[in-house]
Amino acid sequence: MTTGRKSRRLSFQRAVLGETRALWMHVDLHRFVNGLIFGLLLAALVAAVNFQHTWPGAEQAIGHSLLILALCTICSIYLVTFESRRIRAFRAIGSVGILSIIPIAAAVWLPDFGLPVHVNPVVMVAFIFGIVYSERTAVMLSLMLCVLIGLSLQITHPRQLGAMPYDLAVVLFAGATVAALGCGKIRKRSKLLKLGLLSAVVQVALIAAAALRAGGPLDYRDAIFGFTNGIVWAVLVTALLPLIEQVFKVATGISLLELSDQSHPLLRQLSLEAPGTYHHSLILGNLAESAGEAIGINSLMLRVGAYYHDVGKLAKPEYFVENEEMQGSMHSNLSPTMSALIITAHTKDGAQLARDKGLPEPIVDLIQQHHGTSLVEFFYHRAKELNGTQVDPELFRHPGPKPQTKEAGVLLLVDSVESASRALPEPTPSRIARQVHDVINRKLIDGQLDECELTLTDVHKIEQNLIRSLTSVFHGRIKYPEPDEPITGRDQNGR
Ligand SMILES: [Fe+2]
Ligand SMILES: [Fe+2]
Secondary structure (H helix, E strand, O other), X not given: OOHHHHHHHHHHHHHHHHHHHHHHHHHHHHHHHHHHHHHHHHHHHHHHXXXXXXXXXXXXXXXXXXXXXXXXXXXXXXXXXXXXXXXXXXXXXHHHHHHHXXXXXXXXXXHHHOOOOOOOOHHHHHHHHHHHOOHHHHHHHHHHHHHHHHHHHHHHOHHHHOOHHHHHHHHHHHHHXXXXXXXXXXXXXXXXXXXXXXXXXXXXXXXXXXXXXXXXXXXXXXXXXXXXXXXXXXXXXXXHHHHHHHHHOOOOHHHHHHHOOOOOHHHHHHHHHOHHHHHHHHHHHHHHHHHHHHOOOOHHHHHHHHHHOOHHHHHOHHHOHHHHHHOOOOOOOOOHHHHHHHXXXXXXXXXXXXXXXXXXXXXXXXXXXXXXOOEOHHXXXXXXXXXXXXXXHHHHEOOOOOOOOHHHHHHHHHHHHHHHHHOOOOOOHHHHHHHHHXXXXXXXXXXXXXXXXXOXXXXXXXXXXXXXXXXXXXXXXXXXXXXXXXXXXXXXXXX
């Protein structure tokens, strides 16, 4: 390796590692504060619900509060460690806190209205946590909630329920776990109902086991309510799914599958008015899904995000290189600055159009972030040719923001690589590999992946996956005659 290349590589490594370290320091403090707020908020809410119902005396109240605080702290440590990305927003912390208090309030207050303790929405909350976060987090939060329910009932109904809070905690936790474990990758509404039925059966079986242990006959009222407790919440979650997606700004597999249908009005419009962009989006869907699978992220989200990522081009489809074939370039009479303005507007236009059409927020984010703040190099270099070196590169950058999630980071890389590969003359495996490596390196050095938590290992896996996918796409392609004009190796979007 020459000295020049070595020093360039070292400065690149320093830039990447320095930026990454700075990002993690920021995330550490942010997630720590969010975790602390969550623990304190939930402990305060649980204590308020308990003591509002029954005041046990100062000493017992202090001891009870400390137990609750310990449990909530353990839970917040878990969230900070394993769900830090999702609890960055204060809104997420608030939603988890409010959802968590519902089953505890129900356990404390429903027996006063003559309803059995087995009717408890912890199963519904487990469904929601499983859909919004992950199965693992849903199980952990359900465990915490069931222990909190047991502790709360011990203080608020010590005489009426006796040893029942412990039985109840086990019954509810088992029912919630069955619900939580199945809903990570839900793609059909009927699966939610099947999970509800399974949860109901498990709860009835454990209510019977608790009756056996107590040496008494099975109370059929408890069994019926235990069974209902599984089914009703599953039906309710199924009905409320669109609302849950909206409140928590998530997209479930069910709505993503619906959006991947090519007869969706927006995709049909894209295929009619911007056929080149539509074709590019379809290819990108396959590439992005495969790259997403390679690093274990939401690949269905990537496929759907790829289908819709360029819908903003519908505002002026003829100004984009992939749709130019019919009319020739529309940019020949425009200044480079004006051309760049038209090109960079498509992310904002796309996000607005997607919002207007009711697409879920994660897809809107993918549309908005799929170019980050990348430079529209084609028109930037043309401006430099015309005006000398006095050109402000900021005028030729996409508005951003930079990708905020791993999915958005992958989409940015795959889109850049796919667009560049279309201009590759005689694509041999080694040329494809070199181009993929160059494009990804440029994005890394430009800092486009600084805010999305993709690791260098992820980026390496994505690169290898893209080289494999593109080599197989180009393999066996008929060699067409060379075009008359020289190929620059870069498209109008500067990728
Ligand atoms: Fe784009
Ligand atoms: Fe694109």
